[in-house]
Amino acid sequence: MSSSDLTSERGLARQATPKGDLAPERDGPRDTGLDDATLHRWLERTWRTKPGIIGALSSVDHKVVARRYLVTAFVFLCLGGLNAVAMRIQLSGPQRGLIGPDLYNQLFTMHGVTMMFLFAVPIVQATGIYLVPLMVGTRNIAFPRLNAFSYWIYVSGGIFAWASFALSMAPDVGWFAYVPLSGPEFGPGKRADVWAQMITYTEVSSLAVAVATIVTVFKQRAPGMSLDKIPLYVWAMLVTSFVVVFAMPAVMITSTFLILDRLVGTHIFNPAEGGDALLFQHLFWFFGHPEVYIIFLPATGMVSSIIPAFARRPVFGHLGLVLSLIAVGFLSFGLWVHHMFATGLPKLGASFFTASSMMIAIPNGLQIFCWLATMWDGRPVIRTPLLFVFGFVFTFVIGGLTGVMVASVPLDLQVHDTYFVVAHFHYVLIGGSVFPLLGAAYFWLPKLTGRMMSERLGRWHFWMAFIGFNAAFFPMHLVGLWGMPRRVYTYPAELGWGNINLFITAGAAVFFLSFVLFTFNMLHGALRGAPAGNNPWDAGTLEWATTSPPPSYNFARIPVVTHAEPLWAEREALPVATGLRVDARELVISTVAEARPDIREKSATPSIWPLFAAIAVGATFLYSIFTPWAVVWGALPIAITLIGWFWPKGDPEDEE
Amino acid sequence: MRRPVFAAFGTACVLLLQGCAGWQSALDPKGPAASELAWLIWFFTGLCALIWLLVMIALAAPLAMRSRTRSDPLVLDPGAEHRKARAVWTALGATTVILIGLTLLSFFANRTLAAIGSDAELTIRVTGHQWWWEVRYEDAQPSRILTTANEIHIPAGEPVRFIVTSTDVIHSFWVPTLAGKLDLIPGHENVLDLKADKPGVYRGQCAEFCGQQHANMSTLIVAEPRPVFDAWLNDQLRSAVAPVSAEASAGAALFLDRACVMCHKIGGTVAGGTVAPDLTHIASRQTLAAGTLTMSRGNLAAWIADPQGIKPGAHMPVVDLNGDELNAIVAYLEGLK
Numbered sequence: 001m002s003s004s005d006l007t008s009e010r011g012l013a014r015q016a017t018p019k020g021d022l023a024p025e026r027d028g029p030r031d032t033g034l035d036d037a038t039l040h041r042w043l044e045r046t047w048r049t050k051p052g053i054i055g056a057l058s059s060v061d062h063k064v065v066a067r068r069y070l071v072t073a074f075v076f077l078c079l080g081g082l083n084a085v086a087m088r089i090q091l092s093g094p095q096r097g098l099i100g101p102d103l104y105n106q107l108f109t110m111h112g113v114t115m116m117f118l119f120a121v122p123i124v125q126a127t128g129i130y131l132v133p134l135m136v137g138t139r140n141i142a143f144p145r146l147n148a149f150s151y152w153i154y155v156s157g158g159i160f161a162w163a164s165f166a167l168s169m170a171p172d173v174g175w176f177a178y179v180p181l182s183g184p185e186f187g188p189g190k191r192a193d194v195w196a197q198m199i200t201y202t203e204v205s206s207l208a209v210a211v212a213t214i215v216t217v218f219k220q221r222a223p224g225m226s227l228d229k230i231p232l233y234v235w236a237m238l239v240t241s242f243v244v245v246f247a248m249p250a251v252m253i254t255s256t257f258l259i260l261d262r263l264v265g266t267h268i269f270n271p272a273e274g275g276d277a278l279l280f281q282h283l284f285w286f287f288g289h290p291e292v293y294i295i296f297l298p299a300t301g302m303v304s305s306i307i308p309a310f311a312r313r314p315v316f317g318h319l320g321l322v323l324s325l326i327a328v329g330f331l332s333f334g335l336w337v338h339h340m341f342a343t344g345l346p347k348l349g350a351s352f353f354t355a356s357s358m359m360i361a362i363p364n365g366l367q368i369f370c371w372l373a374t375m376w377d378g379r380p381v382i383r384t385p386l387l388f389v390f391g392f393v394f395t396f397v398i399g400g401l402t403g404v405m406v407a408s409v410p411l412d413l414q415v416h417d418t419y420f421v422v423a424h425f426h427y428v429l430i431g432g433s434v435f436p437l438l439g440a441a442y443f444w445l446p447k448l449t450g451r452m453m454s455e456r457l458g459r460w461h462f463w464m465a466f467i468g469f470n471a472a473f474f475p476m477h478l479v480g481l482w483g484m485p486r487r488v489y490t491y492p493a494e495l496g497w498g499n500i501n502l503f504i505t506a507g508a509a510v511f512f513l514s515f516v517l518f519t520f521n522m523l524h525g526a527l528r529g530a531p532a533g534n535n536p537w538d539a540g541t542l543e544w545a546t547t548s549p550p551p552s553y554n555f556a557r558i559p560v561v562t563h564a565e566p567l568w569a570e571r572e573a574l575p576v577a578t579g580l581r582v583d584a585r586e587l588v589i590s591t592v593a594e595a596r597p598d599i600r601e602k603s604a605t606p607s608i609w610p611l612f613a614a615i616a617v618g619a620t621f622l623y624s625i626f627t628p629w630a631v632v633w634g635a636l637p638i639a640i641t642l643i644g645w646f647w648p649k650g651d652p653e654d655e656e
Numbered sequence: 657m658r659r660p661v662f663a664a665f666g667t668a669c670v671l672l673l674q675g676c677a678g679w680q681s682a683l684d685p686k687g688p689a690a691s692e693l694a695w696l697i698w699f700f701t702g703l704c705a706l707i708w709l710l711v712m713i714a715l716a717a718p719l720a721m722r723s724r725t726r727s728d729p730l731v732l733d734p735g736a737e738h739r740k741a742r743a744v745w746t747a748l749g750a751t752t753v754i755l756i757g758l759t760l761l762s763f764f765a766n767r768t769l770a771a772i773g774s775d776a777e778l779t780i781r782v783t784g785h786q787w788w789w790e791v792r793y794e795d796a797q798p799s800r801i802l803t804t805a806n807e808i809h810i811p812a813g814e815p816v817r818f819i820v821t822s823t824d825v826i827h828s829f830w831v832p833t834l835a836g837k838l839d840l841i842p843g844h845e846n847v848l849d850l851k852a853d854k855p856g857v858y859r860g861q862c863a864e865f866c867g868q869q870h871a872n873m874s875t876l877i878v879a880e881p882r883p884v885f886d887a888w889l890n891d892q893l894r895s896a897v898a899p900v901s902a903e904a905s906a907g908a909a910l911f912l913d914r915a916c917v918m919c920h921k922i923g924g925t926v927a928g929g930t931v932a933p934d935l936t937h938i939a940s941r942q943t944l945a946a947g948t949l950t951m952s953r954g955n956l957a958a959w960i961a962d963p964q965g966i967k968p969g970a971h972m973p974v975v976d977l978n979g980d981e982l983n984a985i986v987a988y989l990e991g992l993k
Contacts (some may be wrong), residue, residue, distance in 0.1 A: 101869060101968055197661070300973075343844075344846030351759075351763050354848065366748055368711065376717065403798025405697070410836065411765075417837070417863040418863065479683050483680030490872075495680055569730060
């Protein structure tokens with residue numbers, strides 16, 4: 001194994017050697033010159049998640065946290081899917097009496113809230129939490145305790161929302177909870193408060209992950225991974241994280257204003273007292289539109305990872321793809337008003353947003369063209385992940401083109417708030433994000449479990465999902481044009497929507513069953529699948545350089561990157577850097593642009609305090625549904641847990 | 657492997673498209689605004705379908721190619737890369753041109769829509785309520801201002817101006833066969849102009865989620881030739897007709913005696929409530945409870961006896977009436993033509 005020693009290469013030895021003003025105990029055994037077995041023993045002891053319940057709850061390993069996120073998000077996907085099935089049964093014929101309006105309104109609100117806030121955003125971020133540190137060749141995510149904290153916050157927010165549903169006090173105001181319907185006058189009970197605080201919960205967690213991801217990508221890349229060598233998936237997560245940082249505060253402000261109106265008696269959204277109901281929509285959609293790209297951009301990163309592996313070449317137009325990611329990230333903030341074309345805004349102003357909405361199709365189109373061009377070298381290797389990418393292009397292009405349709409102000413006035421829009425955004429979100437996620441599951445789960453999923457079942461799964469999805473959602477375009485509004489719990493027989501809705505329900509059932517098959521395939525693969533080996537697809541990025549599943553420390557020695565597809569460029573052996581301590585959690589911190597190794601930095605050790613802090617924050621949020629004083633009283637336990645979290649450990653590094 | 661799927665998909669689409677003509681279909685326009693929009697929808701759909709087809713051909717193309725035996729994925733053919741770059745740039749340029757074209761197209765369509773009602777004579781104010789429509793025909797003469805509910809009569813062939821607003825939550829006024837939708841927002845007044853080319857009955861429905869009975873908040877636009885419309889308006893401006901039968905008279909007395917009077921108005925009587933639909937000419941309307949039921953003696957009785965069963969969550973309370981009392985009230989309302 002060729003190796004370049006960090007100590008000699010970057011003069012890290014100077015920092016580490018006792019120099020008068022530094023305490024000598026700062027230094028410990030390094031990985032330089034250790035044989036593989038000894039190195040593994042040392043690193044495993046340093047980085048492993050401690051056994052026992054306390055150990056598990058204290059874990060700050062990005063892979064452990066990500067696995068929890070993935071499993072939890074999958075559970076929420078199933079729950080949200082069950083909501084959808086219930087709604088489809090109710091809508092399968094005109095005037096069905098299975099579900100009344102009260103329950104139906106809770107069902108579609110919980111479906112939207114669950115899919116957007118508890119499934120889609122968490123699962124793309126969780127995939128990032130797992131993969132980004134591996135892809136950039138580091139040992140843990142930045143701010144690992146914050147990352148662990150984010151999971152506890154997320155899961156408590158989700159449990160809270162679903163507990164309220166079990167108590168039949170779930171929000172019933174739609175996932176965007178427009179005022180005045182959700183306001184103090186027309187939204188009695190605690191339902192809209194549940195919505196507001198649950199949003200705030202999950203966005204706190206989302207922001208925490210975004211910050212950790214940004215810092216990991218900027219500062220923890222393996223030596224040599226300059227900006228032009230960052231894998232596209234990592235770029236996608238970086239751009240997504242920035243979008244999260246700028247978009248989520250808008251929705252947290254919206255939900256906080258709403259709960260202020262409801263709980264404290266402010267009149268921010270009350271037109272009778274000089275407030276404005278439309279302000280809510282502007283604030284919400286300033287978040288809400290970027291939200292779509294928060295879900296979609298990571299999926300494009302997944303597609304950019306899957307295609308090269310099966311087209312057996314690097315992706316075409318790497319730079320173009322990076323630039324389109326950044327362009328989409330920027331532009332996503334300039335089109336929120338296209339959700340509000342029916343509110344009677346000034347016509348010229350609305351037309352501006354037609355132009356900006358059309359404009360975002362240009363970078364998205366570029367991405368599609370680059371992927372297609374990548375595959376034009378010859379027949380790609382057809383495996384389940386690639387099938388899902390094909391399904392993604394098929395469906396997402398439909399969703400993108402109907403997006404161009406709804407971007408037109410006059411056209412939108414006919415289809416806005418109808419099933420056409422329901423079809424459009426499911427094509428964009430399921431086609432554009434869930435299909436790539438399913439492809440990613442077949443692609444990367446062998447890395448997580450060390451075992452392959454069944455290719456045969458995978459193909460069955462793909463065709464069931466593909467046919468079921470299109471059968472369920474394509475006819476929705478039509479029924480929307482025929483005048484069916486969204487969010488109706490029933491419809492009269494004489495409008496002639498009955499047969500098509502029955503067809504849609506049948507399609508939805510096939511789509512749902514495809515997920516049952518997927519679940520079976522995942523479990524079967526994880527328990528009985530063929531061993532995957534390090535790199536089952538012969539892909540080129542760093543996560544495939546380590547074992548499947550990866551050890552707690554990810555890489556025995558930090559790889560040195562010489563190419564955008566390092567494993568393809570260095571077939572013999574990956575060059576590595578040495579010089580990190582093995583008895584303490586040490587990372588290489590590198591420079592932002594060129595990823596030159598800069599300093600060695602400690603990575604936080606396991607701690608139970610993030611869990612306690614999350615409990616304190618969660619209790620405060622929960623209590624604040626009932627009284628604003630919760631914020632005052634809740635500050636105390638939060639302060640205590642944060643003090644515990646950040647209490648100096650007497651580590652020399654902390655004393656500097 | 658994909659071909660049968662495409663075929664099945666195509667057949668399904670054709671079968672579904674045959675159902676285009678619907679009572680509430682945007683694809684079945686009955687007025688200039690909806691016609692302009694239907695044309696726009698078809699044009700966009702056609703163009704998008706063409707683009708989608710081209711992308712699908714580009715996606716399927718590699719499947720027809722021979723698989724490569726090249727061992728090193730990093731060795732690329734510079735000539736092929738160059739040709740690809742040219743293809744991608746061309747596609748990107750075409751995308752940009754098409755998008756600019758579509759932007760201009762929708763801009764000019766918007767101007768066409770805005771011009772439709774510039775000479776409207778009749779102004780109707782529609783106020784959204786949970787879950788019914790208050791309809792007021794504006795007039796310079798206060799005695800000729802008409803307030804009714806849920807059913808909107810307009811003269812056919814003339815542009816009509818709608819001023820829409822709400823006093824509770826946000827609703828959206830949408831009659832797909834005549835025009836696009838417009839939101840009714842408390843604190844805002846929006847203006848929608850529409851025109852029905854021919855006499856007819858056009859169904860509309862609330863399009864913005866407004867609470868429990870959002871699904872049962874529809875309206876009928878009844879377009880009539882001008883003379884018929886004028887006659888209707890004059891008729892509606894009159895006070896309610898006095899009950900003729902003994903049963904109906906008993907019903908009138910009961911109406912004023914019970915909770916009904918708290919919310920509803922019947923012109924010419926002391927019933928003057930404004931929080932619920934005006935019932936002065938209720939029997940002249942085609943539907944009940946904002947399009948939930950068709951107007952008939954049986955449905956009137958059912959609605960009064962069990963509003964929460966028919967429209968759960970509606971603000972109409974159950975009024976305790978025995979069978980005779982119910983019959984009497986129904987007989988009275990049935991006479992309010």
